[in-house]
Every structure is written in C-alpha cells, then in structure tokens.
Amino acid sequence: MIEGIAMNMELILKAYRKQSKIETMKLTGGGAKGQIVAQILADVLGVRFQMPDCVEAATAIGAAVIAGVGVGVFDGFEEIRRFLKFEKQVEPNKENQQVYEKLKPVFDEAYTCMLPLYEQLSKL
Numbered sequence: 858m859i860e861g862i863a864m865n866m867e868l869i870l871k872a873y874r875k876q877s878k879i880e881t882m883k884l885t886g887g888g889a890k891g892q893i894v895a896q897i898l899a900d901v902l903g904v905r906f907q908m909p910d911c912v913e914a915a916t917a918i919g920a921a922v923i924a925g926v927g928v929g930v931f932d933g934f935e936e937i938r939r940f941l942k943f944e945k946q947v948e949p950n951k952e953n954q955q956v957y958e959k960l961k962p963v964f965d966e967a968y969t970c971m972l973p974l975y976e977q978l979s980k981l
Contacts, residue, residue: 859894860957863901864964870902881905883943885915892947900953901961907943915941 873879882904888894889908899906909915918940925931 859897860901861964863898864957864961865968866898867901867961868965868968879904881907884908884947885912885919889915895947896950896953899947899949901957903949903954905949906947908945908947909941909943910945911941 870879882902884895884898884906885908888898889906889912895906895908911918919937922931922934922937922940925936926934
C-alpha cells in the first residue's frame with residue numbers, strides 16, 4: 858500500500874521536477890514516525906527526506922508559520938527553523954531504487970489504463 862502511494866506521489870513529483878530540481882523534501886505526520894515508510898518514500902521518489910524533531914506538532918507549527926508570514930508577523934518561511942529542527946534524515950537506498958525504477962513504468966501503465974474507469978466512476 859505504501860509503495861502504491863509512493864508511486865502515485867512520483868506522478869505528481871514528475872510535474873514539479875519539470876520546473877525545479879528536487880533533491881530533498883520534508884516529511885511530517887505519520888510517515889515521519891517510522892523508518893520503513895520514510896525509506897520507501899525516499900527510494901521511490903529518489904529524494905532525501907528530513908523529518909522534524911516534533912512530528913506530532915509539525916503540521917500545526919507549519920500552518921502557524923504560514924499564517925504568520927501571511928499577516929506579516931514573520932519575514933519568511935525559514936522562520937520554521939525557530940520552532941522545528943530537521944536533524945533526522947533518510948537517504949534513498951540505491952539497490953531499492955533500482956527495483957522501483959523497473960516497477961515505475963508498469964505502475965504508470967496501470968494508472969493510465971485505469972483512467973477511463975475513473976471517469977466512469979466519477980459519473981456515478
């Protein structure tokens with residue numbers, strides 16, 4: 858299941874990679890609590906993940922910083938570093954990446970084949 862989610866995230870990340878080089882991402886929430894999920898995501902997406910020291914509150918803190926930037930309390934989003942430390946990292950495993958690189962075209966084809974079905978389901 859996690860691999861399927863990661864493959865779907867890869868489809869989205871491909872679009873972002875057309876505009877920008879992405880080598881590192883932040884991982885919060887439940888996925889940041891365990892090593893296995895973080896490793897699968899890093900391997901499939903081919904990025905380094907940094908996890909916050911305070912996983913449970915990271916999303917709320919992030920929302921508060923975004924709001925603070927929006928109303929002018931904070932000068933920029935880098936202010937998040939005042940409240941969260943991102944010291945834990947997970948690097949992609951090269952051997953796992955090779956396996957996922959073989960599976961990605963199969964996943965992409967399965968996804969594309971399902972598009973007409975998704976359209977039918979949306980009409981129900």
